[in-house]
Amino acid sequence: MEMINKSFLMKLCWFIMNSNSHGARFMRAKFSRSKGGWINYYKKSSVWLGIKWVMNDVEPNSSWVVGNGNNIWLWRDAWCTDISFAAMLNIEASGISMNAKVADIISNNKWAMTATVSSIFEKLGVNILYLPSPSNKNDERIWKHSPSGVFSVASGYDIIRDHRPKFCWAKWIWNKCIHPRLAAQSWKLLHGSVGTNDRLQKIGICLASKCYLCGRHSESMTHILWGCSFMEEIWIWIHNIFNLKRGNYITDIMNVARSQSEAVRQAWNVASLSSMTEVWLSRNRVLFDGATLSINVLKIKILHRVRCSAARINGNLFNMVQDLLTLNNLGIGARSVKLRRSIECLWVPPPLGYLKISCDGAARGDPGAAGAGVTIRNHYSEVLATISQGLGSCSNYIAEVVAIILGLEWAVSNDHSKVWVVSDSKIAIYSFKCHMVPWFARGRWNAIKGFFTEITFSHIYREVNFAADSLAKQGSFLDQGVTTLSLGCPDQLVLEMPNKVYYRFC
Numbered sequence: 001m002e003m004i005n006k007s008f009l010m011k012l013c014w015f016i017m018n019s020n021s022h023g024a025r026f027m028r029a030k031f032s033r034s035k036g037g038w039i040n041y042y043k044k045s046s047v048w049l050g051i052k053w054v055m056n057d058v059e060p061n062s063s064w065v066v067g068n069g070n071n072i073w074l075w076r077d078a079w080c081t082d083i084s085f086a087a088m089l090n091i092e093a094s095g096i097s098m099n100a101k102v103a104d105i106i107s108n109n110k111w112a113m114t115a116t117v118s119s120i121f122e123k124l125g126v127n128i129l130y131l132p133s134p135s136n137k138n139d140e141r142i143w144k145h146s147p148s149g150v151f152s153v154a155s156g157y158d159i160i161r162d163h164r165p166k167f168c169w170a171k172w173i174w175n176k177c178i179h180p181r182l183a184a185q186s187w188k189l190l191h192g193s194v195g196t197n198d199r200l201q202k203i204g205i206c207l208a209s210k211c212y213l214c215g216r217h218s219e220s221m222t223h224i225l226w227g228c229s230f231m232e233e234i235w236i237w238i239h240n241i242f243n244l245k246r247g248n249y250i251t252d253i254m255n256v257a258r259s260q261s262e263a264v265r266q267a268w269n270v271a272s273l274s275s276m277t278e279v280w281l282s283r284n285r286v287l288f289d290g291a292t293l294s295i296n297v298l299k300i301k302i303l304h305r306v307r308c309s310a311a312r313i314n315g316n317l318f319n320m321v322q323d324l325l326t327l328n329n330l331g332i333g334a335r336s337v338k339l340r341r342s343i344e345c346l347w348v349p350p351p352l353g354y355l356k357i358s359c360d361g362a363a364r365g366d367p368g369a370a371g372a373g374v375t376i377r378n379h380y381s382e383v384l385a386t387i388s389q390g391l392g393s394c395s396n397y398i399a400e401v402v403a404i405i406l407g408l409e410w411a412v413s414n415d416h417s418k419v420w421v422v423s424d425s426k427i428a429i430y431s432f433k434c435h436m437v438p439w440f441a442r443g444r445w446n447a448i449k450g451f452f453t454e455i456t457f458s459h460i461y462r463e464v465n466f467a468a469d470s471l472a473k474q475g476s477f478l479d480q481g482v483t484t485l486s487l488g489c490p491d492q493l494v495l496e497m498p499n500k501v502y503y504r505f506c
């Protein structure tokens with residue numbers, strides 16, 4: 001509850017820091033110092049104490065997209081590094097005015113630093129060449145943990161909450177095909193949050209531990225699920241229905257049906273979790289109600305549970321008799337079969353006077369070592385340049401967006417103002433088309449977008465974007481920031497041909 005309260009206060013804090021409404025301007029005027037930063041003495045207010053409480057969670061997680069630099073304090077704000085320069089160095093002792101704004105080191109939308117400022121940047125390891133480009137727009141404070149840069153209570157809560165270890169089987173349980181009640185029961189079982197004998201002994205209850213299912217071993221959740229001969233019979237029976245190779249532990253159980261059709265995978269998901277839950281409930285009936293253990297009754301209960309979840313099993317089948325037999329044996333009706341179809345794809349050269357900039361990003365893991373790849377071709381389909389760049393560890397989306405920016409920056413530096421940008425990432429193209437460029441690229445985009453007289457963004461299939469894909473993969477093996485620029489087509493690169501038909505199967 002405290003964390004939820006705190007995340008809502010973070011939202012209020014964000015509002016006070018950034019909004020132009022009367023209320024936010026009033027709060028800023030009342031609680032900020034004229035030389036930047038917030039007051040550190042007492043002023044009567046019902047909300048300021050709460051804001052101060054969360055300020056240290058909000059400020060370090062925000063940054064700036066530099067525009068004209070008028071709103072950013074050069075030394076007090078963290079605008080190009082994770083923490084402010086003032087926090088890193090005792091700048092006041094070096095006799096520099098703390099009142100400087102970032103605008104003071106910008107001239108005509110370019111960095112114009114004095115020798116003293118440059119030397120401080122150098123001392124702090126900030127490379128002036130990699131600073132975000134200024135523009136004539138207003139500065140914008142952004143929240144680092146959302147691509148749009150806008151604060152949300154959900155992302156704020158995610159920053160401050162306790163992060164427990166992730167379990168590989170979480171997605172397997174919290175899945176749309178699993179009824180929430182079954183998911184909750186399975187979650188508790190797999191966490192061992194149930195009153196098995198070994199847990200009762202641990203909290204000091206003196207009892208003789210015995211498995212109520214097989215009667216041969218002491219009882220623990222690990223034994224019931226993975227070691228008990230009674231459960232073993234159920235596992236063999238359910239594996240036989242699905243005609244699957246026997247899996248021994250939870251990770252095996254999850255993966256044995258990986259190559260099956262979606263409907264069979266969903267049915268397997270339901271059936272295996274139902275088996276575990278029903279066995280546990282049978283154990284409880286034996287212990288508390290004095291019921292007799294019957295494997296046939298248990299099998300009927302498991303099948304009944306699976307049938308009750310039939311409406312949630314909505315995937316497609318492969319066009320195979322085995323899939324139909326499996327669902328029939330479970331008592332679930334047939335599902336539709338997805339037929340693969342082929343789409344013809346063409347690589348189209350750009351119109352006369354335009355450049356076609358094909359972009360792609362690749363990340364080995366998401367996030368993982370990433371690279372950006374770009375090919376730039378003219379209306380004769382000739383390659384003017386190719387770029388591949390190493391981006392360090394980042395997500396696929398970031399790599400896709402940076403690839404587009406790299407291509408556009410090349411066009412600007414080579415004086416091409418009419419461009420057609422294509423990428424196989426729908427979301428990256430959508431971000432540029434709908435003026436929702438993510439904050440990490442917004443500064444670079446603002447600095448170049450005014451240059452283009454004609455610019456079009458299009459999504460294409462990856463089957464006709466393989467040259468950029470290959471360059472992006474090469475880039476992912478380069479160090480962060482290392483760029484390979486090649487004028488003309490590199491020898492090894494296979495290009496898309498303008499008159500050839502490529503096929504996409506889906």
Ligand SMILES: [Zn+2]
Nearest residue numbers: 211213214228
């Ligand atoms: Zn047992």
